[in-house]
Amino acid sequence: MTQFDPNRLNAFLGQMLGDLGGAFSLPLIRLGDRLGLYRLLHERGPIEAGALAEAAGCDPRYVREWLSAQAASGYVGFDPATGTFSLSPEQAMVFAVEDSPAWLIGAFDTAAAMVENQSKVADAFRSGEGVGWGDQAGCLFCAVARFFRPGYLNHLVEEWIPALGGGVAEKLRKGALVADIGCGHGISTILMAKAFPRSEFIGYDFHEGSITAAREHARAHGLDGNIRFEVGRAKDFPATGLDLVTCFDCLHDMGDPEGAAAHVRRALKPGGTWMIVEPLAGDSLAENLNPVGRLYYSASTMICVPTSRAQEVGAALGAQAGEKRLAEVIRAGGFRNVRRATETPFNMVLEAT
Structure with a gap:
C-alpha cells in the first residue's frame, strides 16, 4: 500500500463523516417537511417529543427517533434539562419558513x-x-x-x-x-x-x-x-x-x-x-x-x-x-x-x- 499521512487521512474521513451525515439526513429532512414537523416545531417549540407527535398526528416512537437524529445533526435544538426540542430563528428560516430567502x-x-x-x-x-x-x-x-x-x-x-x-x-x-x-x-x-x-x-x-x-x-x-x-x-x-x-x-x-x-x-x-x-x-x-x-x-x-x-x-x-x-x-x-x-x-x- 502506498504510504499515507494519517493526519490527512483522518481529516478526510472527518469530511466524509460530515458528508455521509448529510446524505443520511436527506429522507429525514423531507419527512420533516411532508409531515409538518418543522412547521410545528417552529410554531409550538420548545416541545417534548410526545407532544410534537400528537400535534402532527404521528407515532411518538418514530417522532422521538427523528428528533434525535435532527438534534445530532444540529438541525434542531435540544434542552437536556427539560427534554424539549426547538428550532432557532435561523434553523426555522432554513426548514420551516417558506418565504425565507434561506428556505432550502x-x-x-x-x-x-x-x-x-x-x-x-x-x-x-x-x-x-x-x-x-x-x-x-x-x-x-x-x-x-x-x-x-x-x-x-x-x-x-x-x-x-x-x-x-x-x-x-x-x-x-x-x-x-x-x-x-x-x-x-x-x-x-x-x-x-x-x-x-x-x-x-x-x-x-x-x-x-x-x-x-x-x-x-x-x-x-x-x-x-x-x-x-x-x-x-x-x-x-x-x-x-x-x-x-x-x-x-x-x-x-x-x-x-x-x-x-x-x-x-x-x-x-x-x-x-x-x-x-x-x-x-x-x-x-x-x-x-x-x-x-x-x-x-x-x-x-x-x-x-x-x-x-x-x-x-x-x-x-x-x-x-x-x-x-x-x-x-x-x-x-x-x-x-x-x-x-x-x-x-x-x-x-x-x-x-
Whole structure:
C-alpha cells in the first residue's frame, strides 16, 4: 500500500463523516417537511417529543427517533434539562419558513430526484446522449420550482428588476409586454405579473406538464387578466414586439442557447432588454471550487448536462458556465452589450441589449 499521512487521512474521513451525515439526513429532512414537523416545531417549540407527535398526528416512537437524529445533526435544538426540542430563528428560516430567502427544502427535494435519476444518467454517461427534462425521474420540475422560489420571491421584484438599465422598471409600471422563457411552474412569471399589473406577461416552457402547473398556480393567485402560459421553445416562441424577455436559471439547460439568443433578439422591440438569471460562477474551475460550486456542478452533472444533451445541438453549457462563456453565447445571438447587473450568493443577473 502506498504510504499515507494519517493526519490527512483522518481529516478526510472527518469530511466524509460530515458528508455521509448529510446524505443520511436527506429522507429525514423531507419527512420533516411532508409531515409538518418543522412547521410545528417552529410554531409550538420548545416541545417534548410526545407532544410534537400528537400535534402532527404521528407515532411518538418514530417522532422521538427523528428528533434525535435532527438534534445530532444540529438541525434542531435540544434542552437536556427539560427534554424539549426547538428550532432557532435561523434553523426555522432554513426548514420551516417558506418565504425565507434561506428556505432550502426544495434543494433537498431536488437532491432526492437526482438520486432517483441515477440509472438514467448512468446510461447517458455511456452513450453520450441525454435525458429529457420530461423524462427525468420523479417530479424533478416540482422540486426545482420549490428550490428556486425563495430566491425569486426575495430578490426578483425588489432587487433584480430595479438593477436593469434602460428604465425597465418604469416601463413595467406603465405597461409593457414581457415573455418569461423557460418559466417552469410560473413562479417568476406570477411574481412579476402581481407586481406590475399594467404589464402583460407570457410564460413559455417546452414542458407541457410545467405549463399545466403554471396555469393552476396563476388561477390560485387570482391572476388571469395580465398573464398567460403557453407551451413554446426558447428558439421559436411566437411572441414579438417584446419590451422585456426573461430567462431564469434555464439558458445553460438549453440545447441550442445561441439559437435561443438569436430568437430572443428578433422578438424584442428596439430598445428592449433581455434579463438572464444564471447560477453564480467564476470563469474557471479553480474559481468554482467552493461550496456553491460543489452544489451546482453536482446538479449540473445529474440534471443540466443531460437535459441539454437531449435537445438539438446539445451545447451542454452546464450550471457553472461562468459569465464570460454566457456572454459569448448571448453576443452570438446578436446582442452587443452584456453586463452583470447584480448578484446574490447563488445567482448572477445578466442584462443584454
